[in-house]
Amino acid sequence: MLDMDQKLKIFKALSNQTRFMIFKNVFTGGYTCSLDKVQPGVKVNPIATCVSTVAEHFNFSLPTISAHIKELKEANIISVEKKGNKVYIEPNIETIREMAECFQTLVTNFDNNRELFFGDSLSVK
Amino acid sequence: MLDMDQKLKIFKALSNQTRFMIFKNVFTGGYTCSLDKVQPGVKVNPIATCVSTVAEHFNFSLPTISAHIKELKEANIISVEKKGNKVYIEPNIETIREMAECFQTLVTNFDNNRELFFGDSLSVK
DNA sequence: AACCTTATTAGCTAAATAGCTAACTTATTT
DNA sequence: AAATAAGTTAGCTATTTAGCTAATAAGGTT
Numbered sequence: 001m002l003d004m005d006q007k008l009k010i011f012k013a014l015s016n017q018t019r020f021m022i023f024k025n026v027f028t029g030g031y032t033c034s035l036d037k038v039q040p041g042v043k044v045n046p047i048a049t050c051v052s053t054v055a056e057h058f059n060f061s062l063p064t065i066s067a068h069i070k071e072l073k074e075a076n077i078i079s080v081e082k083k084g085n086k087v088y089i090e091p092n093i094e095t096i097r098e099m100a101e102c103f104q105t106l107v108t109n110f111d112n113n114r115e116l117f118f119g120d121s122l123s124v125k
Numbered sequence: 126m127l128d129m130d131q132k133l134k135i136f137k138a139l140s141n142q143t144r145f146m147i148f149k150n151v152f153t154g155g156y157t158c159s160l161d162k163v164q165p166g167v168k169v170n171p172i173a174t175c176v177s178t179v180a181e182h183f184n185f186s187l188p189t190i191s192a193h194i195k196e197l198k199e200a201n202i203i204s205v206e207k208k209g210n211k212v213y214i215e216p217n218i219e220t221i222r223e224m225a226e227c228f229q230t231l232v233t234n235f236d237n238n239r240e241l242f243f244g245d246s247l248s249v250k
Numbered sequence: 251a252a253c254c255t256t257a258t259t260a261g262c263t264a265a266a267t268a269g270c271t272a273a274c275t276t277a278t279t280t
Numbered sequence: 281a282a283a284t285a286a287g288t289t290a291g292c293t294a295t296t297t298a299g300c301t302a303a304t305a306a307g308g309t310t
Contacts, residue, residue, distance in 0.1 A: 103225035
């Protein structure tokens with residue numbers, strides 16, 4: 001279970017548009033790491049990308065993107081793995097699954113409490 | 126459906142500990158508006174609270190809490206309604222339901238894509 | 251009418267954030 | 281060995297943020 005501090009980090013990480021876009025594209029496979037074509041020996045998740053490939057998609061400097069990726073990593077939204085020269089980035093789906101559960105639990109409990117209190121369901125508005 | 130801008134506002138709103146605690150307690154009914162006891166005529170959701178009641182639970186000034194509540198309102202996480210002297214705050218469960226759906230959709234799509242690509246399910250790790 | 255209660259607005263400060271360039275480290279290629 | 285590529289670190293600046301107090305507005309209450 002994510003504790004409050006972890007959740008705060010996740011919310012903060014996703015509250016910046018640049019980081020949100022990186023997150024989005026890492027999770028949906030929006031970026032492919034162009035150099036992998038010439039490095040067929042590197043074994044890596046096909047959805048994985050690397051820092052400079054991400055940076056190619058933004059009008060921000062590499063250090064800026066690198067710092068954003070670090071923050072996403074520290075929020076446990078993505079994982080990184082260094083292979084040779086490059087740092088590969090993979091989505092951390094477990095964390096997202098937990099976020100989905102948190103919100104869903106909140107909704108379910110809210111509806112149950114409401115039903116208990118009012119004796120009807122929320123959907124009958 | 127929440128667009129990116131709305132999501133960014135929600136993440137930002139929930140990324141601050143004080144706002145997160147207000148959010149938590151508004152949604153779980155952690156605060157009761159003490160003065161409602163002597164104002165039985167006011168018709169209000171029993172989970173509702175008001176700005177100064179929230180502020181009683183923090184070591185921050187009323188203006189600070191008021192500003193935080195404003196930000197939660199602008200992120201559509203809570204609704205406010207002025208009745209007489211007071212501003213009543215209610216949780217906006219629909220927004221939370223949408224957040225749960227967003228995250229769940231991301232997880233589901235991720236798993237489906239993975240299954241399509243690898244021909245197995247994620248749970249078999 | 252005068253006063254209290256509730257909340258917001260305005261204006262301030264310290265700290266955090268998001269961007270940058272330059273310098274550096276570590277692999278890889280030539 | 282020298283050059284190139286990929287990332288990170290350090291140090292800087294402008295902007296935003298989160299807190300505060302004082303002042304104001306608008307409903308109650310006495």
